[in-house]
Amino acid sequence: MTADPMPPPVAGDHPDEAPEQLGEDTPADAPLLQENVHNSRMGTNNGQAVNVNRLDGDINFHERPDYREFLGEAATRRLRHAAGLGTDRIRDVRLTFHPADRHAYEKFVRDLAWHRLGLIIGEPGNGRTHTAVHALTEPELRGVESTDQSLEAVGTGVDEVIIDPDEPDAGLAGITLDSDHPRFLDLSALPAPERSQRAAVRALVEQARSGGSHLVVIAQKGPWEDELLACRARMRADVPAQAEDVFRGAMGRLGQKDSVHLWLRDQRVQQVLASSGPGRAAQFVREAARTRPPQDLPAGEESHTELGWFTEQEHRAWIDRVFKGFAVAGDPLPGWSGTGGRGEQGEAFGEREGKGEQEFTRVLIQTVALLHGATSDTIAEQARRLAERWGVEPPHPTPVSGDGFTRCLETIGAEVSYGHVGFVRKEHWWAALDHLWCEYPGARASFQEWGHGAAAALPKRERVAVARRWLRLARHHRDPAPVSALLDHWGNDRLLWAAAPVVAEAAVCPEIGGAVRSHLYRIVTSAQPAWRYLLALEACRVYGRVQPRTALTRLRHLAGRIPEKWTENLSQALLDIAVQPHNFPVLLEVLLDWLDQEGRSQEVAARSLMTLLNGEAGLDFPELLEKREAPATPLALVWCGIARALPEAREPLWDWISALDRLRGQGRGGVVLDCLCTAAGMDPPFGELLDSVARRWSVSHTRLSPAVEDLRRFVRIALEPTGRQGDHR
DSSP states (O other), rough: OOOOOOOOOTTTTTTTSSOOSSTTTTTOOOOOOOOOOOSSOOOOOOOOOOSSSSOOSSOOOOGGGHHHHHHHHHHHHHHHHHOOOSSSHHHHHHHOOOOOOOOHHHHHHHHHHSEEEEEEEOOOOOHOOOOOOHHHHHHHHHHTTTTTOOOHHHSOOOOEEOOOOOSTTOOOOTOOOSSOOEEEEEEEOOOSHHHHHHHHHHHHHHHHHHTOOOEEEEESTTTTTTTTTOOOOOEEOSSSHHHHHHHHHHHHHHTOOOGHHHHHHHHHHHHHHOOOHHHHHHHHHHHHHOOOOOOOOOOOOOOOSSTOOOHHHHHHHHHHHHHTTTTTTTTTOOOTTTTTTTTTTSOOOOHOOOOOHHHHHHHHHHHHTTTTBHHHHHHHHHHHHHHHHHHEEEEEEEETTTSOHHHHHHHHHHHEETTTEEETTTTTHHHHHHHHHHGGGGGGHHHHHHHHHHHTTTTTHHHHHHHHHHHHHHHHTTOOOOHHHHHOOOOOOOHHHHHHHHHHHHHSTTTTTHHHHHHHHHHHHHHOOOOHHHHHHHHHHHHHHTTTTHHHHHHHHHHTTTTGGGOOOOOHHHHHHHTTTTHHHHHHHHHHHHHHHOOOHHHHHHHHHEEEEEETTTHOOOOOTTTOOHHHHHHHHHHHHHHHGGGGHHHHHHHHHHHHHHHTTTOOOOOHHHHHHHHHHHOOOHHHHHOOOOOHHHHHSSOOOOOHHHHHHHHHHHHHHTTOOOOOO
């Protein structure tokens, strides 16, 4: 089995990364996480916009247009890519997956196709997620001939059920499974579950069993035997697959089965596969796929030789292209490893000048690595500050000693281009940070503390880039500490807005998402500085677009803690989450619970829902109701809750009555009428309010509206003690 997938590179720092601003270069089918099943088809609201031009809080990103590109729709697409299981992710899994034990895997797929419930037991890193996703996209599960292995044949709909270890029900209550989408559930974040969490998992498994859903549960050995007895298809993931097996299989799927020997003959390829796990081998295959030469044949010619159309020389050129964009473990890191100097040609700076100078060279390497792309003045000043923090003496006694700043940069393989400093080989920034993190753990804390201050001195785009480098380090090592430091220390106005989108991305990524969400939970449920609440609010607002349920839990706790002046910010966060495809049913379910509570959360829920019902967020609910794309009964409950909490509910009611009149003129409106009358029957005070507004609407219009008159008649019937509602359609 392949290892759980490596984190994607950070934008702007590696040749194969996604662009920092995901715009025209982003594929239309960018991966999309569908966290929860939805009973209505609110997903038709693609592209709806929310009015975000003004909020009344002290500081808010809507008042910071320079950060909209990092917190707006581009951030949403980036998060979907980090968390998603859409077309790209599934295509990648099907390209790179190789089971460590093929016989066991094939038996697991057969059993899963028959029993529908599966269990994969093993430790993180042994390929459990890859195995689950690949098994759930196998043709046998979709009723497709097993000989047809195309992505189109197996489909692309695999959802992940996200658990919330901080909630008594593990965040699983209210999740409804149907048989349309296969799903997997990873229980690794619950190594010592509470009794209520066990019950919630048991109920979800039983729901999947009775509903005919395909569900694969991922767990570590030990705590879940009793709850998972219904999972008849079982497989152990004891070891990851071999890197060479992953490479051979993936290259075969790229049509290079007969030419793999040319790759394995290359010493550089041998080095990569010998020193890497399956995740690294998969990353190497992705680079090969990206740099693959075109295969178009000249007219009238056919593919020739056992190598296909590529000649041996073309294969060598292809391999060379792969290594231009692929950092290999053991590549010389100029100035740090004692080899290379002047790029990769001269003596190492440390060897030439002595131990003190070597230490300062390491300081300079780490400064360039974290602040890659900063101005030369910034690099020089921040290197001086890092040297002071680490107790490293300056390499020269006077400001005019030595060979100059450019020469110092040359010794570490860096250069100045248009006033900005970077490594000649861009991937060396990552090699340097990774080397420090692995080999000098005692320097981590002081390096992070220095990095927080250094980032504050940078322009906004470079601040975001620094935060993303911390995220890549955290994901690669499955260590949330670098991201946790952003939550704890990036609190001033210059850093908070750079940290928010990165924390949001961390909260949904598979490697550290659970730990980051738990950190956010601790913040919102305890006494904290106000800025930390705002950072948590903005992070939840952004990540809630793709993983709404856990984000809404944290926002509910924030409602009782944030200052009054930020209430509108919280309402705006709810609207941002609501208008994303598939999110409204989840938000509706959660906010109905808020409406039953006293205090700030009730008011925030009522105002947010009133804004939605009033159409200010771009959602025309009367139209959606008529199309059966919004749930009528929950919306009736919403009307009752809003009327109890807010006196100004008359305005959206007026608009709905106008919509009812318009729809009746088109021969429709029955569902809207039924929704309003149902609410009137559920809650007499709302019925009285509805009757009052309908009467005023009739008085203000010179013409008689049959639809409004029907509404008033049915409401009066509903308000009578013995009244019964008729068929309003």
